[in-house]
Amino acid sequence: MSSRSRRPLTPWMFLAPYGVAVLLLIALPALLNLGYAFTDHTGLTRDPRFTGLANLRRLVADDFFLDSLEASLFHVAVSVPLRLLAAVGLGLLLAAPRPGGRWFRVAVYLPTVIPDVALAVLFLWVLNPLYGPLNQLLGLVGHPGYTWLAEPTTARVGVVLMLLFPIGEGFLVVLAARRLLDGRLYEAAALEGCGPFGQLRRLTLPLLAPVLVLLAVRDTILTLQVNFVPAYVLTDGRPANATQYLPVYIFDHAFEFSGFAYGALLTIVLMVISAAVITVQLLAVRRWRVLR
Amino acid sequence: MSAHPGAIRLETLTKAYGSVTALHDVDLEVRAGELLTLVGPSGSGKSTILRLVAGLDRPDSGRILVDGTDVAQVPPHRRAVAMVFQDYALYPHLTVRGNLLFGLRVRRVPRAEADRRARAAAERLGIADLLDRYPDQMSGGQRQRVALARALVREPTVYLLDEPLASLDAQLRFATRADLLAVHRDLGTTMVHVTHDQAEAMTLGDRLAVLDAGRVRQVGPPQQVYDEPADLVVAGFLGSPPMNLVPGGGVLGEAPGLTLGVRPEDLALDPDGPIEATVEAVEALGSEAILLTRCPDGTRLAVRTGPRHGLRAGAGLRLRPDPHRLHRFDTETGQRRRRAEGVDE
């Protein structure tokens, strides 16, 4: 079309650095990854050979993979709702201008800017069965406490607890979205006899629904991946592989046990699982008519 | 016992937002079943009065009585008032039906009854075929009607209308004004109606209250307020163009310490008139014309006259003020001075 040929190139030039980076750092490796999944590539030898579905057959028979999958799904199922609840709850609570409110907002955001390795080291202390504050808190209510990182279930809970803190981004989005809602609507609702909970149920949540759906999808993707650091620092995948989450398992295979090829296949599986979980979420959103 | 509930009484109501005093010792009475119009310049406290009556804000001092009882402790939803906001405040995530049913659902009105009331209100305002639209799928005028219908559904004893017609074009405004009057006639419910619009102020209300800088300047039937403005502020606010105000000793005659006023329609073109003036501009309005004139001493006078006067900018003319329609105000206090002759008593 003639109008297209006349359009200036400038916007594309501005996009170019980003485009090149996406191509080189994401698209190309992703393609290579797809190819490696069907080879015996180890990352050390120079000559990957095509092995057809051998890796896939290995995957199907891999019991550790099933453990890892279960650990990941458990984590997502518990962590995403709790993280959303925390981000939305705190965002809504702290959205209203209150004296001192900004300090609370800073406090909620702060853990997000702490590097996750540092946060994990901090949680090694928090979860320490002898002198950790968490067990001491439990002691206050007469509970003997847990050997957090030594038991499969409590180790998983420990990781969930740690990842309950870096929720600053979701919190910020909720905060901003809530502040954009028209105060008049709340006054109109108050005139109709809508109390705080009625307003939450009939106004705030429906009006924020698009944002909440977005956050849920994003947090699912994120949560399937970010448990790598806590699992490495806190438990190294133990005990009994309870925290051998998919990213950890992928890393172990790619760089410690079997080489790139099997790791590549696992990566693809992780992507498929992310897509599946998100699809289920979006179907639920449509089924329950969360969005208009 | 009066036929309807809904009498409102404001007693020395004061409200400040930070350092801004929005209302200053406001005393105002709205009779049961009356349509009272509140007018005043922007920022004069009109919306604030409505918000206080609705219970959305609390007064700093003073009392609000509804049917004789102080409502200070009554929460908004128990006050039986419905408010139409200046900007509609429709729920964007709900259809028109959802908007109309919102309050009824909150109050757990039985479904059939709620549907009946919503439909009745929608039909009364001619939006029955829009029930499944969302607010962002409607024109301003349609949204306006939905906002009014939402107030009707409530079946309150008092309607508070904050410039409900402000964002409509002239035609729609005329039609909706008629609807509003019909609603008021049919229901006989108390209405307090805020407006900027001169025509609305004059035509819509049983009585008119003029507000300025947080004070009530005058209350009365619109024609009376127009004919006998209580002070300079009211005189300068009502009427379009407003009253010509000239300090004593000027073209309107000797009157030490007074300011004299004459409405544009009370200045007649008269070759033998006492005031000499030059036409500066002509505003032809179709059914009439406004001549903006200037006297030799620099005084500007607006004159309302017939449409086909044949005058142009630059033309000289002579004006005769109607001696019976001359207004006198104390220059110092701004208060109206009654005349001994008693012509404008």
Ligand SMILES: Nc1ncnc2c1ncn2[C@@H]1O[C@H](COP(=O)(O)OP(=O)(O)OP(=O)(O)O)[C@@H](O)[C@H]1O
């Ligand atoms: N929430 C608020 N915070 C601070 N000042 C306010 C607030 N609401 C109103 N005011 C001030 O109070 C005064 C009266 O406001 P109000 O809204 O009652 O005016 P109004 O007569 O309705 O004006 P308009 O015709 O422009 O709607 C104004 O000076 C306004 O700036």
Ligand SMILES: [Mg+2]
């Ligand atoms: Mg207002």
